[in-house]
Amino acid sequence: xxxxxxxxxxxxxxxxxxxxxxxxxxxxxxxxxxxxxxxxxxxxxxxxxxxxxxxxxxxxxxxxxxxxxxxxxxxxxxxxxxxxxxxxxxxxxxxxxxxxxxxxxxxxxxxxxxxxxxxxxxxxxxxxxxxxxxxxxxxxxxxxxxxxxxxxxxxxxxxxxxxxxxxxxxxxxxxxxxxxxxxxxxxxxxxxxxxxxxxxxxxxxxxxxxxxxxxxxxxxxxxxxxxxxxxxxxxxxxxxxxxxxxxxxxxxxxxxxxxxxxxxxxxxxxxxxxxxxxxxxxxxxxxxxxxxxxxxxxxxxxxxxx
DNA sequence: AAGACGAAAGTGGTTGA
DNA sequence: TCAACAACTTTCGTCTT
Numbered sequence: 001x002x003x004x005x006x007x008x009x010x011x012x013x014x015x016x017x018x019x020x021x022x023x024x025x026x027x028x029x030x031x032x033x034x035x036x037x038x039x040x041x042x043x044x045x046x047x048x049x050x051x052x053x054x055x056x057x058x059x060x061x062x063x064x065x066x067x068x069x070x071x072x073x074x075x076x077x078x079x080x081x082x083x084x085x086x087x088x089x090x091x092x093x094x095x096x097x098x099x100x101x102x103x104x105x106x107x108x109x110x111x112x113x114x115x116x117x118x119x120x121x122x123x124x125x126x127x128x129x130x131x132x133x134x135x136x137x138x139x140x141x142x143x144x145x146x147x148x149x150x151x152x153x154x155x156x157x158x159x160x161x162x163x164x165x166x167x168x169x170x171x172x173x174x175x176x177x178x179x180x181x182x183x184x185x186x187x188x189x190x191x192x193x194x195x196x197x198x199x200x201x202x203x204x205x206x207x208x209x210x211x212x213x214x215x216x217x218x219x220x221x222x223x224x225x226x227x228x229x230x231x232x233x234x235x236x237x238x239x240x241x242x243x244x245x246x247x248x249x250x251x252x253x254x255x256x257x258x259x260x261x262x263x264x265x266x267x268x269x270x271x272x273x274x275x276x277x278x279x280x281x282x283x284x285x286x287x288x289x290x291x292x293x294x295x296x297x298x299x300x301x302x303x304x305x306x
Numbered sequence: 307a308a309g310a311c312g313a314a315a316g317t318g319g320t321t322g323a
Numbered sequence: 324t325c326a327a328c329a330a331c332t333t334t335c336g337t338c339t340t
Contacts, residue, residue: 023339239321245330267309283311 110153114139117156117181124180125172127165135164142195151191159181160189166203171210173248175276208242208251209233212277215255218274219266228258232289239292245285253285261298265275 001022012118115136122132138160148156158181165172196203209230216226232254236242242250252275259266268279268286275282 189319249331268311269309279310280312280333281331284331287311 027035043146044240068102069260079160110148111140112145114143114157117154118161121157121161121177121180125176126163126166127161127168127172131161131164131170134163134167138163138195138199138201139180141199145198147198151194152183154181155183155187155191156195157181158188159195162188162192163196163201163203166206167201169204169207169210171206171214171247173276206247208247208254209296211248211251215251215274217272219259221255221259221264221266222262223257225255225262225264229254230262232258232293235293236289241285241292246277246281248275249281249285252276252277253282253289256282257289257299 026264118136118139119132122135124246130183135157139157141262142156151234158177162172162174162177165177174188176184177183181188195201212229212233228250233242236250236254249289252271255275256266256268257272261272269281272279272282
């Protein structure tokens, strides 16, 4: 694992902030994102199918959705397993085996292809393993419900990935997904909405703060600027400036302001580019921030210091 | 000359009748 | 299903540094 990284290659600092949920390692001093993809040790305990009790057990080889046969393969129904089960469970096992056989013949090829594509895109975006798993799970469900029919396989993969990112609060914008998968942004959005609705997946509205670390890193802003931006974000949320607006625009504006305050000025263009919004949007958000929170003083302070 | 600012018109998506 | 609507973008002209 990532024990080889002990200090920040940018500033040499030893204080690194490890965020397991997002799979990011961030330098506390300079804000550089050192490692975006790391092994995730947390376990997924949620139940995915309707029969709760028995399937909660975690025995045998770990099941994974990133292999087309979910890592079960021909293991289902092996005699050694059956000895340990009562009649009821044994019947269930037979049904499972039959089910899997049917599914695998009908859908196997599709899943195999799709999950290869999914892995490709996920690794391109350096997504943590949990997200990849989640996306694979979503895609598998979508295939089983016949939701892929009439849509391109790739777009559903992209939609599943996007949904998985949102659920795990590892924000990637539609633009990034679009670039990585080669699918049009609106197409991803469409299938994303369709799939999540059909599968009854609830998505929390994404939090602007989740974008800050990544944006700040690509702009090479200091850690102070970064945490100031999060602070601004907080008060903006209290002032109800955030609801209904695009989270990326708000994050970008907060970052822009806090860069000004700390004398690390970036142009609106630069911030807009990494955030995937236009300068105009930043200007609008920026204006609102200045009005509602009294930040003018802070900006003037740093100007006088010069 | 480059960046910041703002107005106006256009786009895609949501909502409510 | 359609129209109204808000958020965001594009484009362009003007002002500031």
